[in-house]
Amino acid sequence: MTDKRLVFLRRFGSTMALWTLALWTIFSGYEPGFFVLLTALGLVGLWEYYTMLDHKRLPNFKVLGMLCGGVMSVGSYFYASHVGPAHAQDFELAALIGCVLVVFARQMFQRTRDLSPLETMAFTVFGIIYVPWMFLFVTKIVYLLPRDAALHVTGHFYVLWLLVVTKFSDMGAYVTGSIIGKNLMVPHISPKKTWEGFFGALAFSTGGACGLLALMPEKLKYLHQRDAAILGIVLGFAAVIGDLAESIVKRSADVKDSGRLLPGIGGALDLIDSILFTAPLLYFYLRFAIGLT
Numbered sequence: 001m002t003d004k005r006l007v008f009l010r011r012f013g014s015t016m017a018l019w020t021l022a023l024w025t026i027f028s029g030y031e032p033g034f035f036v037l038l039t040a041l042g043l044v045g046l047w048e049y050y051t052m053l054d055h056k057r058l059p060n061f062k063v064l065g066m067l068c069g070g071v072m073s074v075g076s077y078f079y080a081s082h083v084g085p086a087h088a089q090d091f092e093l094a095a096l097i098g099c100v101l102v103v104f105a106r107q108m109f110q111r112t113r114d115l116s117p118l119e120t121m122a123f124t125v126f127g128i129i130y131v132p133w134m135f136l137f138v139t140k141i142v143y144l145l146p147r148d149a150a151l152h153v154t155g156h157f158y159v160l161w162l163l164v165v166t167k168f169s170d171m172g173a174y175v176t177g178s179i180i181g182k183n184l185m186v187p188h189i190s191p192k193k194t195w196e197g198f199f200g201a202l203a204f205s206t207g208g209a210c211g212l213l214a215l216m217p218e219k220l221k222y223l224h225q226r227d228a229a230i231l232g233i234v235l236g237f238a239a240v241i242g243d244l245a246e247s248i249v250k251r252s253a254d255v256k257d258s259g260r261l262l263p264g265i266g267g268a269l270d271l272i273d274s275i276l277f278t279a280p281l282l283y284f285y286l287r288f289a290i291g292l293t
Contacts, residue, residue: 018271022037022160022163023160025156026156026157026159026160029152029153031081034153034156035077035139038077038135038136038138038139039073039077040268041135041272042136043066043070043132044269045131045132045267045269045272046066046069046127046128046131047062048261048267049127049249049258049269050065051258051259052253053127053253055255056252056254058119058123058253059116059123060124061103061121062124065124065125065128068095068098068128069132071095072091072095072099072128072132073132075091075095076088076091076092076140080139080143081143085140085143085144088136088140088143089140092136096128096129096133099125099128104121130276131269134276135279137280137283138162140283141155141158141279141282141286142155142156142159143155144158144283144286144287145158145222145292154219157216158220158223158282161212161216161220161223162275162278164208164209165205165208165209165212165231165232165236165239165278166274166275167208167274168204168207168208168209168236169204169205169208169236169239169240169274170243171204172197172200172201172203172204172236173197173200173240173243174197175200175204176196176201177192177193177194180196181194181195181196181197182196183195185198189244189248190243190244190247201236201240202233202237204236205232205239206228206229206232206233207232208232209228209229209232210225210232213225213228222286222290222292227285227289227290231281234285235282238274238277238278238281239277239278240274241277242273242276242277243274245276246269246273257270
């Protein structure tokens with residue numbers, strides 16, 4: 001079996017397993033399942049971020065960062081599910097301030113030399129913002145939408161829509177870039193990304209956004225085709241930026257993948273890198289353009 005075929009089979013198997021788990025969690029509406037899945041992905045992604053820094057010997061407080069990320073994730077889910085997303089945001093802001101304080105306090109017990117203290121604190125706090133804080137917008141989307149008559153959550157269908165749009169962007173970039181890609185986009189960051197793939201990503205994400213809305217209009221009743229077209233382009237663009245953002249981190253750390261959790265795909269951070277950027281945009285669009293609170 002050739003290497004390319006083996007990679008494809010591993011990627012296909014991991015993708016099918018992940019979609020099966022995600023679809024079961026979404027369509028079952030099992031709220032503890034959301035908590036376990038989203039929290040696990042966010043914290044594993046954060047661990048991979050710190051591990052990449054360790055690979056490059058970049059200073060960080062890994063254990064402290066993981067503790068802060070865990071407190072933020074658990075507390076945000078509690079407030080979002082029991083009080084509302086707005087209170088979850090307040091808790092996250094308080095948690096971020098607390099993280100900055102404890103990181104400074106921790107640094108006081110380290111020897112100060114050159115830029116090392118500043119780098120340590122910056123790398124540690126940036127990881128908390130980049131991974132768990134941005135990924136927690138997925139949780140807030142789940143609870144932003146009003147519950148149905150049986151008090152079941154309805155926001156999980158918007159998370160499904162977000163996943164489809166985001167992954168269609170990734171797929172469009174890969175397929176279009178592989179077939180007709182010639183003009184390199186940012187070769188100093190990602191040597192395989194092309195402008196043809198970029199526009200393919202926008203086309204696929206827009207098509208996926210409009211298509212899934214047409215298939216599930218009752219489940220996505222707060223969105224119209226105009227919203228889907230706008231968000232398809234905006235989220236498709238954000239997904240490309242999210243993928244390139246992680247490429248910057250990986251290139252800076254001299255690693256190919258963030259981890260080995262998922263055969264053929266890489267780590268958890270490789271899986272959610274685009275969602276880190278698309279989830280906040282969808283959340284704020286639903287709040288300010290649609291008017292959900």
